[in-house]
Amino acid sequence: MTRQWKSWPATSLALFLTSVLAIACGGAEGEDDGTGGSGATGGRGTGGVSPTGGAGTGGAPLTGGSAQTGGSTGGSATGGASTGGMATGGQATGGAYAGGAGGRGSGGARTGGMTGTTGGQGGAAPSGGASGGKQWPKKFCGNITTGGQVRSDFNKYWNQITPENEGKWGSVEGTKDKMSWGGLDRVHDYAKQNNIPFKQHNFVWGQQQPSWLNGMSAADQKAQVEEWIRLFCERYPDTQMIDVVNEPPPHTTPPYTAALGGAGSSGYDWIVQAFKWARQYCPNAILIMNDYNNVEQSGDLNHNIDIVNRIKSAGAPIDAVGAQSHGTANMTTSALEANINKMATSTGLPVLISEYDLNIADDNQQKNVMQSQFTMFWNNANVKGVTVWGYIEGRTWLANTGLMTDGGTMRPAMTWLMQFLNR
Secondary structure, three states, rough: OOOOOOOOOOHHHHHHHHHHHHHOOOOOOOOOOOOOOOOOOOOOOOOOOOOOOOEOOOOOOOOOOOOOOOOOOOOOOOOOOOOOOOOOOOOOOOOOOOOOOOHHHHHHOOOOOOOOOOOOOOOOOOOHHHHHHOOOOOOOOEEEOOOOOOOOOOOOOOOEEEEEOOOOOOHHOOEEEOOOOOOHHHHHHHHHHHHOEEEEEEEEEEOOOOOHHHHOOEEEEHHHHHHHHHHHHOOOOOOOOOEEEEEOOOOOOOOHHHHHHHOOOOOHHHHHHHHHHHHHOOOOOOOEEEEOOOOOOOHHHHHHHHHHHHHHHHHOOOOOOOEOOOOOOOOOHHHHHHHHHHHHHOOOOEEEEEEEEOOOOHHHHHHHHHHHHHHHHHHHHOOOEEEEOOOOOOOOOOOOOEEEEOOOOOHEEEEEHHHHOOO
């Protein structure tokens, strides 16, 4: 998700109004705006999902985008928590990074002191842990950057960090061969300095791709995608978690899927290729496929399970499923938990609640839903961690999802959450 506020030229405003119309018609969801991206299919629109299907109204303006669609009730599924061994691990050591932020090439690997990994609190991953024996951080409750910066109060509340826009290819390489690593450096270095997990968002996504990819030959597109993944991993080799593919079809489709192998025998060979490159160049990271509505709606849930199982059978080294969970405000906790458990047991993979927020205007109602759902997340062995998608009112991608004012006054949901986490 991207939540950068900016003045709009007339053309951008027109695109936004077009996207709002798409919301009313139930268009496909994208994610965030940001710099350098092509926005091939548009970003998110405004409003939260309703329990009956369509996108709701209201919310802060976004640049570009179609809306998240569909109802939040979904079909309940069954399934229990799986068991498995908890992995242990120590803290990495090393020195400061070398190299500058510009220019093609690795720019210097950034190594050293990221937090050690210790098997998730609340239970181990299904089937004995992540594929390839990946070690998991202790169960976390993290958040994202705010307006491209890490707030000075971040570590008072959160113990994991994800870049909201800074890690997207369109933000890093808006101009071919000119890498802008500054935003990612800030987030990665903050994680190192505060000994918390750093999660990259993301490698391959159908939106915010560099516009200069358009018109390239398939061979050149393939080389550029591989190079992007390689350069990231060379610069941040201690990255602990990566959204390798974000919002796969039918939600979004990158313009270079054919270059990466197209559908192939699995139906998603291009996704398999992306995961293989991520494992090759970032061998120690937990590799994730991230999507929306996959624990809210039964159709998306079953489709996501099908994709995961197809790419696993084709050799994709996937370690976890990311569930954005933006549309849970009107779900019962029992239905949400059943869907999470079905995802885990049907794929043999743990789940990360990757972009959690609650679009609820009423303070007490937001608190009640937060208390019920988050307690379940924390106690469910299939959930390895939670990343809340923003926390400052007026700086989140949807209205009513903020948890505290810029000055530090907390909404009741935030007060409860901090008490629950003993922070």
